[in-house]
Amino acid sequence: MDQHSLKAHFEDLRAGLSPLRRLLGEDRERWFDEYMDHNEFGLALHVVCDSLLEEKELVVDDRTIEAIETLHEKMQLVDPCGTQLRQRRCMRA
Numbered sequence: 001m002d003q004h005s006l007k008a009h010f011e012d013l014r015a016g017l018s019p020l021r022r023l024l025g026e027d028r029e030r031w032f033d034e035y036m037d038h039n040e041f042g043l044a045l046h047v048v049c050d051s052l053l054e055e056k057e058l059v060v061d062d063r064t065i066e067a068i069e070t071l072h073e074k075m076q077l078v079d080p081c082g083t084q085l086r087q088r089r090c091m092r093a
Contacts, residue, residue, distance in 0.1 A: 009074075013041040016071050020048045020064070042075050049081035060085045 001009065014036065021032055028051045035044035049068065052060055069082040 010039055010041070013071065013074060016067060016074070017041060017044050017048070020045075020067065023048060023064070024051050041071075042077055045071050045075065045077070046079075049079065053081065053084055059089055 017036065021029060024032055024047065028047050032044050032047045035041070035047065045068070052058060065082050065085050068085070072079050072082070
């Protein structure tokens with residue numbers, strides 16, 4: 001990947017991750033920000049997923065789950081976060 005493509009890819013990942021920050025508590029926001037500052041986008045996404053999965057009472061909407069799954073695909077990460085969040089929603093219905 002050339003420098004221009006890499007920069008565009010990073011900007012795309014940053015744009016997809018940034019709105020998810022609102023879902024985090026203060027402690028996790030610091031980790032998220034640290035990872036984002038160092039372009040560690042996979043780790044930032046893991047912070048979001050871990051936080052959402054630990055919040056047992058939180059119901060995550062489809063749009064957020066789709067954003068998380070899209071980010072996993074863009075980063076070529078295999079992670080069951082989206083599936084687990086959807087299953088939890090189905091169990092409550």
